[in-house]
Ligand SMILES: O=C(O)C1=C[C@@H](OP(=O)(O)O)[C@@H](O)[C@H](O)C1
């Protein structure tokens with residue numbers, strides 16, 4: 001459905017998204033069902049594949065990233081039914097029983113698939129694996145997981161001493177370690193814990209700040225012994241573990257809800273209800289940041305679904321204030337910084353984002369790209385080595401911008417375009433389907 005405000009044009013599989021708010025103004029209204037959480041979807045597919053018995057997954061994200069995970073684990077013998085949102089069935093092959101694939105495993109655009117899978121592959125003795133990814137993923141650092149895996153005894157080869165995919169892995173019986181991670185990263189933590197499932201004894205990861213804890217929660221639900229120490233930000237798995245297939249209910253992704261939270265908060269007259277959003281405290285930095293900015297957001301119908309806290313979120317327009325985002329808050333909102341930069345352009349005052357150098361090694365350099373593309377639209381953003389300085393209250397104007405094939409950039413620019421005067425053209429907007437295939441459809445619905 002085209003509204004005239006939101007239009008798409010596709011040529012040679014690249015999509016240009018055109019956003020042109022009416023000169024009379026626009027306000028957003030409606031109830032939104034967001035797709036399943038990407039992090040939980042990956043983990044449900046992986047643990048389902050490694051477990052004995054059947055795992056059923058309700059609400060799986062049908063984006064390109066979890067599809068990459070499903071296809072890799074199917075290649076190694078897991079039986080995964082057709083992917084749909086209602087019910088996906090995974091017949092596990094049993095821990096340590098993955099089959100050696102005859103083809104290269106392709107993680108596509110997905111850092112989570114590649115980094116978590118490396119821990120699983122490296123700990124499968126007597127099998128040889130090769131893994132790769134797309135043009136973006138082969139440029140992202142893998143040494144952060146290769147290094148601790150090598151400490152456990154893993155054999156991994158790749159460009160620059162195993163720092164970049166394509167990688168080759170000769171599976172080994174690994175030994176447990178205590179790894180002090182220099183960065184707060186759930187991908188590093190999860191990779192090492194997954195590698196520790198078959199190692200004899202305690203495998204522990206300590207991180208400088210707490211990152212998302214979906215692996216710890218789901219490993220426990222599947223029957224592994226997992227200890228956590230919130231004081232020291234440590235998680236331990238005791239091996240050898242056994243995993244038993246489970247029913248998993250995937251809540252909506254707060255990282256996808258973030259686009260609508262900011263859209264509702266910055267477009268005058270708006271009110272949006274976003275249903276069934278996962279509000280795990282290791283993920284809700286976006287809610288804390290928007291609260292600091294004095295956004296009007298209510299949590300309704302709070303409940304727990306299959307071990308994860310869930311709520312409906314109601315957002316209404318309000319004048320935002322600038323804030324400073326830094327320190328241990330950063331890992332709790334790492335994927336939401338591009339859309340928070342959009343929010344900051346509408347806030348009164350100057351917003352500072354620091355301690356977020358991780359953004360430079362995501363699907364794109366998100367600091368450089370967000371500063372450049374929003375500045376094209378009239379924003380005043382300076383890059384910092386580890387963040388951005390955003391002068392708020394600048395009027396945005398429509399422009400030709402690009403996603404750099406990064407899903408979070410594509411969607412953040414679309415929300416910025418709702419606030420701009422005139423037409424914005426977002427190049428390579430199809431990237432949104434990595435984590436949010438229905439993004440444009442929902443955008444059209446709430447702009448009616
Ligand atoms: O473990 C996960 O599911 C994820 C962890 C985060 O990455 P890092 O671990 O690199 O911070 C996040 O950016 C990514 O989108 C998903």
Ligand SMILES: C=C(OP(=O)(O)O)C(=O)O
Pocket residue numbers: 038065109110111112113335362363408435
């Ligand atoms: C960084 C992201 O994902 P990944 O690392 O899995 O590619 C993301 O979804 O923003």
